[in-house]
Amino acid sequence: MIGAIIGDIVGSVYEWNNIKTKEFPLFNPGCFFTDDTVMTLAIAEGMFNGGSAEAFIQSMKKYGHMYPDAGYGGRFGNWLFSEDIHPYNSWGNGSAMRVSSVAWLFDTLSTIEQYAEVSAAVTHNHPEGIKGAQATSSAIFLARKGKTKDEIKAYVESKYGYDLSRTLEEIRPDYRFYQSCQETVPEAIIAFLESVDFEDAIRNAISLGGDSDTLAAITGSIAEAAYDVPVEIKENALSILDEHLLDVYRQFCDRL
Numbered sequence: 001m002i003g004a005i006i007g008d009i010v011g012s013v014y015e016w017n018n019i020k021t022k023e024f025p026l027f028n029p030g031c032f033f034t035d036d037t038v039m040t041l042a043i044a045e046g047m048f049n050g051g052s053a054e055a056f057i058q059s060m061k062k063y064g065h066m067y068p069d070a071g072y073g074g075r076f077g078n079w080l081f082s083e084d085i086h087p088y089n090s091w092g093n094g095s096a097m098r099v100s101s102v103a104w105l106f107d108t109l110s111t112i113e114q115y116a117e118v119s120a121a122v123t124h125n126h127p128e129g130i131k132g133a134q135a136t137s138s139a140i141f142l143a144r145k146g147k148t149k150d151e152i153k154a155y156v157e158s159k160y161g162y163d164l165s166r167t168l169e170e171i172r173p174d175y176r177f178y179q180s181c182q183e184t185v186p187e188a189i190i191a192f193l194e195s196v197d198f199e200d201a202i203r204n205a206i207s208l209g210g211d212s213d214t215l216a217a218i219t220g221s222i223a224e225a226a227y228d229v230p231v232e233i234k235e236n237a238l239s240i241l242d243e244h245l246l247d248v249y250r251q252f253c254d255r256l
Contacts, residue, residue: 001100004226010031032240051102087124094124095133099116177210201222
């Protein structure tokens, strides 16, 4: 889960100021956590409380009210700050950027995909919204279990139908801001597949442009499972969180 948090924080300053290069300061002085981190930790707390739809809804609304200015998307923000508890058929990439904790708390792929669906469907119940969360969580799980990049690529392409054969050089020139799972998750996975280490994966994702913090959160969540996260990078990211968010992170680590 720390990989998603790092990706979000590093990408935060580039979401509206896209760059198309891997050469940038990893932690800009203006870096901050966004809704991606807040909802990632909210889903973790929902898992602590049983992983039911009700637990996810309660946790997301709780943290939304604690962090009302974290940068939520329009439809999600409307849901978050209303009394409504019904999903709204979203295919947005929010379901994928917040799912990473699910992939660490079970030891079978089918169980992880099941809980990924529940975590997504409380808001993002469109098939593409669910698919994005399941594909991301399955890639994390397979990386956790030591599967090769070729094996991860083959599983995600076969099970979820994403085209992972493109290269970053092919994607980068025309890639722009997309909020859909179908135009974010494959690109984030490719950024991982082309990486050589954790930091390189984050730089790959941000160099595409687009929804930089969310792309990097998804890529980072997978890269964390495949590589060692450098201690300095982890500590820099955690230093930006407040005590409420750090407490959830520590509880998560204690359960691993």
